[in-house]
Amino acid sequence: xxxxxQRINKDGDIKEGNIVKVDSFLNHQIDVELLNExxxxxxxxxxxxxxxxxxxxxxxxxxIAVIVAQYFNVPVVFAKKTDSKNLDKDTYESKVYSYxxxxxxxxxxxxxxxxxxxxxxxLDDFLAxxxxxxxxxxxxxxxxxxxxxxxxxxEKGFQNGGKNLRDKGIKLESLAIVDSIENGKIIFR
Amino acid sequence: xxxxxQRINKDGDIKEGNIVKVDSFLNHQIDVELLNExxxxxxxxxxxxxxxxxxxxxxxxxxIAVIVAQYFNVPVVFAKKTDSKNLDKDTYESKVYSYxxxxxxxxxxxxxxxxxxxxxxxLDDFLAxxxxxxxxxxxxxxxxxxxxxxxxxxEKGFQNGGKNLRDKGIKLESLAIVDSIENGKIIFR
Numbered sequence: 001x002x003x004x005x006q007r008i009n010k011d012g013d014i015k016e017g018n019i020v021k022v023d024s025f026l027n028h029q030i031d032v033e034l035l036n037e038x039x040x041x042x043x044x045x046x047x048x049x050x051x052x053x054x055x056x057x058x059x060x061x062x063x064i065a066v067i068v069a070q071y072f073n074v075p076v077v078f079a080k081k082t083d084s085k086n087l088d089k090d091t092y093e094s095k096v097y098s099y100x101x102x103x104x105x106x107x108x109x110x111x112x113x114x115x116x117x118x119x120x121x122x123l124d125d126f127l128a129x130x131x132x133x134x135x136x137x138x139x140x141x142x143x144x145x146x147x148x149x150x151x152x153x154x155e156k157g158f159q160n161g162g163k164n165l166r167d168k169g170i171k172l173e174s175l176a177i178v179d180s181i182e183n184g185k186i187i188f189r
Numbered sequence: 190x191x192x193x194x195q196r197i198n199k200d201g202d203i204k205e206g207n208i209v210k211v212d213s214f215l216n217h218q219i220d221v222e223l224l225n226e227x228x229x230x231x232x233x234x235x236x237x238x239x240x241x242x243x244x245x246x247x248x249x250x251x252x253i254a255v256i257v258a259q260y261f262n263v264p265v266v267f268a269k270k271t272d273s274k275n276l277d278k279d280t281y282e283s284k285v286y287s288y289x290x291x292x293x294x295x296x297x298x299x300x301x302x303x304x305x306x307x308x309x310x311x312l313d314d315f316l317a318x319x320x321x322x323x324x325x326x327x328x329x330x331x332x333x334x335x336x337x338x339x340x341x342x343x344e345k346g347f348q349n350g351g352k353n354l355r356d357k358g359i360k361l362e363s364l365a366i367v368d369s370i371e372n373g374k375i376i377f378r
Binding site: 035 | 259
């Protein structure tokens with residue numbers, strides 16, 4: 001997606017360890033206009049699929065999911081990372097290791113909100129080693145709903161998460177794939 | 190907001206301790222169409238104010254903030270509840286106690302995304318004792334930006350958060366105020 005790559009080049013902040021920070025427009029401050037363009041792009045990439053629900057994970061996935069959902073006219077469900085007194089006891093659960101936060105957490109979705117036979121599109125802001133996506137897929141499998149595909153705003157192509165999903169035959173659509181960072185310049189696939 | 194109250198009556202799940210669970214449409218599964226109606230309503234309630242930015246707090250506040258932001262044409266900033274390797278070191282911070290999670294956490298906003306003189310609207314899904322709102326207001330004050338008002342989807346009128354904010358002269362707009370629950374029936378203000 002050209003507009004997104006331009007924006008990453010313009011406003012992405014390159015940090016040590018091949019990290020491109022996009023918190024000025026994607027995951028701390030959020031440019032809602034850009035998210036709407038992202039929504040149109042995901043809709044065109046999944047235009048042939050019947051989608052019943054979008055599944056994401058808190059926190060920054062939520063922003064993307066709800067704006068994109070407007071183009072599919074479907075509800076969003078987000079997996080919770082923290083236990084809460086108000087969460088149902090009857091949940092699907094999976095364990096996810098986060099490299100950026102260096103901890104394993106349990107993600108949970110109430111059994112009421114993923115139903116057998118529903119067609120689910122997973123959306124998230126980043127894909128690196130793919131642990132969050134794997135956790136969401138595990139939950140979809142437990143619920144006997146159908147994984148239609150995975151939509152990612154920025155894939156870190158130098159890590160193996162994307163390859164693992166594609167090798168399994170999963171339809172993965174990443175709007176920008178960062179293959180490397182060379183001399184302070186981002187190389188997109 | 191009549192549509193919201195109807196929806197709370199229809200789909201809200203009344204639990205022990207005067208808790209109305211709305212996770213079928215607001216904070217776990219999300220009805221994006223309803224959020225758009227909520228967006229129009231907030232826009233009309235803050236139509237005379239100049240708003241530069243919407244501030245919320247992860248996680249479920251994000252869904253509301255980004256949809257509502259479309260009606261104000263402004264970016265969203267969300268305060269982070271967890272530390273992350275990717276978050277700037279230079280942040281405004283405040284301590285917030287969560288009754289539903291029974292813990293105190295530090296909320297953080299990068300100093301880059303709240304600027305002196307900007308007009309800020311705080312949005313969140315729930316207001317009970319008002320601790321999250323107070324933390325966000327503390328952060329706004331640290332940044333020398335201007336608090337224009339607070340928009341809440343559901344206020345628990347039987348707790349004191351709303352009264353405290355109104356007593357300070359803050360413009361608080363709550364789309365539904367639950368005053369009590371009597372014999373399984375929700376009494377709105």
